[in-house]
Every structure is written in C-alpha cells, then in structure tokens.
Amino acid sequence: MADILYILKEKCPNCEKGDIFESKGNPFLFRMPKMHRRCHNCDYNFIREPGYFxxxxxxxxxxxxxxxxxxxxxxxxxxxxxxxxIFVIIMIMAVVSSTFNFRLSRTIWLYMFRKKKTPGHIEV
Ligand SMILES: [Zn+2]
Structure with a gap:
C-alpha cells in the first residue's frame, strides 16, 4: 500500500527517498520529463539496459x-x-496528462521489476 504513495511521489524503488525524475516536463512547452540515470541517495540504476522502458x-x-x-x-x-x-475533452485531456502518464508509467514499470538491494550486494 505504501508503494502507491512512493509511486505517486516518483521516488526510487530501492530506497524510496531519491527522486526518479530531475524535471517533470511540460506538455504545453513540448518538454518531456528527464530521468536521473541513478538514484542520488542509494545509487540504484534506474536505466537497467537499453530499451528498458x-x-x-x-x-x-x-x-x-x-x-x-x-x-x-x-x-x-x-x-x-x-x-x-466528449471527443474534444478527451483529446485535450490526453495532451495535458501526457507528461504525467509518461512519468507514472515509467515509475510503475520500475516498481514492477525492482530489485531490492540487500546489504553486501554489489551491482554491476
Ligand atoms: Zn534510491
């Protein structure tokens, strides 16, 4: 249950403290959200392999x-x-929520396939 809060806050799936995204993006300025490569708090690798997302x-x-x-x-x-x-409202909503959906979907994906670090674990 607590994971839902961390997903909505876009926190690291490992330590639940570091931010996943460095910028939230803006659909009106055509700016997509930018991700951190690694967690600033625990050094968890967000981008595990090319095409991970x-x-x-x-x-x-x-x-x-x-x-x-x-x-x-x-x-x-x-x-x-x-x-x-309804069609016009749905189209406007799709554009306005695009960056939110982008961030939320990547965060959910990270939480679906997270690997919790155990003490003594060395990540390659
Ligand atoms: Zn972390």
Missing amino acids: FGAMYVSYALTIAEMVAVLILGKFVIGLGNIY
Whole structure:
C-alpha cells in the first residue's frame, strides 16, 4: 500500500527517498520529463539496459485508455454531453496528462521489476 504513495511521489524503488525524475516536463512547452540515470541517495540504476522502458509504453497505454473511458462515462452518462464535446475533452485531456502518464508509467514499470538491494550486494 505504501508503494502507491512512493509511486505517486516518483521516488526510487530501492530506497524510496531519491527522486526518479530531475524535471517533470511540460506538455504545453513540448518538454518531456528527464530521468536521473541513478538514484542520488542509494545509487540504484534506474536505466537497467537499453530499451528498458519500452514496456512502460504498455503501462502508459493502459493508463491513457482508463482515463479516456473514465471521461467518456463521466461526460456521457453523468453530465450528458454530446459526442463531439466528449471527443474534444478527451483529446485535450490526453495532451495535458501526457507528461504525467509518461512519468507514472515509467515509475510503475520500475516498481514492477525492482530489485531490492540487500546489504553486501554489489551491482554491476
Ligand atoms: Zn534510491
């Protein structure tokens, strides 16, 4: 349960203190978030191999679809908006939440495949 808080705070999966991202990015300025290569607190390697975050795209896809379906249900069945308004709202939401989804999907990916360091463990 506590992992959810650390995921939302974007903290290191090993020590849960160091930040994963050095900048949050801004979709309006076309700036993507920037990651640290290693944790500043415990030296955990965030980028384990080239293409490590390829799978995070699937996590991002699932997050985006969940958000889109939530907006669709809210707009169509709760508020009662027309289809074109819902479509426009979903497109705007997809752009605005793009950097958030990017960071969240990578953080979830890191937590899914984390290797907790044990004392005496030497990382290559
Ligand atoms: Zn750390």
